[in-house]
Amino acid sequence: MSYPDVALQIEDDLETEESASPPSVASWRGTAMSELKNRYSPGLPPVQASANHAVLFQLPVSPGSPLKPYPHVSKDRWDSLHVRMPSSSLSLYPVENAGKDGEEKQLRPRWELVQEALLRPITSSKQLQDAIFSYNSKYMRALGFLHTRHIFLASNTSLRTILGTRESTKFFSTLLPQIIGLALQLPSLVTGPIPLLVQNRNQSVSLTQLQVASLLANAFLCTFPRRNTAKRFSEYYKYPDINFNRLFHSSQKRFSCCIEKLRCLIHYFHRVCTKSPVGVLTYSRQYLSPSQLPDWTISKKFLPHLHISSSGTIEKEGDGFLQVDFANKMVGGGVLGSGCVQEEIRFIICPELIVSRLFTEELNSTEALIVTGCERYSNYVGYGDTFEWLGDYVDTTPRDSSGRRLCTVAAIDALNLPSVTAQFAPNCLRRELNKAYTGFLGMGLSADKLSPVATGNWGCGAFRGDAHLKALLQLMAAGQADRDLVYFTFGDTQLRDDVYEIHAMLTNHGITVGQLAHASPRTSPMLVKLALKQVPRDLTGNKTRAPASLTLPSITSRNYQQTPSVSSCQFGIRSVPSHDPLNLLKQPGSSILTH
16 A cells, blocks of 8 residues: 555645744644643543452542441452462461470461561661561572661661661651551551452552552561562562562662662651551553554554643653653563662652552563552652652642542553664564553543543663654554653753654644555655654764655564564564664665565
């Protein structure tokens, strides 16, 4: 299929488009925020228990009334389909026992050991460290506490570095006992089994903010069993870590960043221990089977409205929209380690997101994690090594009828590319389209109720994605999912203008998602040549002198059942000189992609 009439029309308009007036001095382009529809529209239907939705509090939710745990009588599931809770009577731990025949080991309920250790007076970092070791002795070295320097557990001097002398004393005298009390309430707060959100299944779990706070208090105190090893084929090796031990030692890079993250977490506990939170969160694994994925090449849908800005952030200026988390396939990425980029920062200023690591298995290629109801607790400045906690943040986001903040985060993981050029293979393009579409799709919601997507340079840092390409793919996915798009370029004014011009040109000529996905050899080089206004950039973002000749590869192969791995995305690309990666996308007379 080709579109010669459209191609000729656009080619005839080239000189007119090039002579257009320069953009205004405003920091944004496109559709004004005020003109976008459905801001603060509920991200999910009301909470309702079902076979695929575990609700651990009593329904219905009555505004202003306290939320009660459900079921009324505790149910424990110690199996591979549910979280193995630290308070389970089936969680046993070997301890030394001095018998008649010398030292021997006996099994004791681990929760008894946790209670005994944490209910003793703890007035120093050393005593806290010893308490945690007492129910984690098997993994002392794995926990990392044996290094000579620790951010939190080595000495009071280190804690004073984080909090100051006065706050350090207050932590041990007041806040730590409150965190321990919150953790030990777990059996009475979470009375039902928490299902694991496993691969290839649509499943949700709804928890109260107080239940989440108790789970996080247990993570802070490292009480979750079988979660201290990530060895291949161990029970939870396909799950992120949840105990906070990696954050407690400093034999890692970004020492100062880890201190700032601890400040955020300590502030969160201060908030929830001072006043119990009253809301609800829903964590949903969203999976699309091959038959549910679009045939991109025949789509008749148009690109959505676009608001693109060089200022602002997804979590602040994007409030009330579906907010994209540039996720790791292990959700949260390095939030409990040295990582401190977009995903980790979002998780640390909204710590209720961290609980998703307890039950979310590694994301597959057509899966996303959707979290509705998370609250922000901290202000911050900086990014990576410059990240710094700036104090309290009061979240005034309204709530839906189920008590959830109208804040929905979509965690979608981009491909971690082996090279810059790999992303232009058809399998990789299709994979990224499918991944974005999975995260943007509003399951259970009508198209006229969907809020816009707030996103940015998804997968364009360490994962080597090209920002222009990723912006276009997200526009296509948003259009297919019936959502408008709000895009933040994080200070990059040239990218803002480039993407705006691409979008304006495509929408002015009525180009559909299907036409872009098909992208014939005749049409696609010209479309992007026009869109980039003859000011091409190489894949590192630097201006080049060569004429723009970027080609959108065709996504025409329909013979697929499952999206391939990253390594297979390299297949089908003809060898090109490494110094000119854009040549990858042009071959005279035919498509440059094999199918």
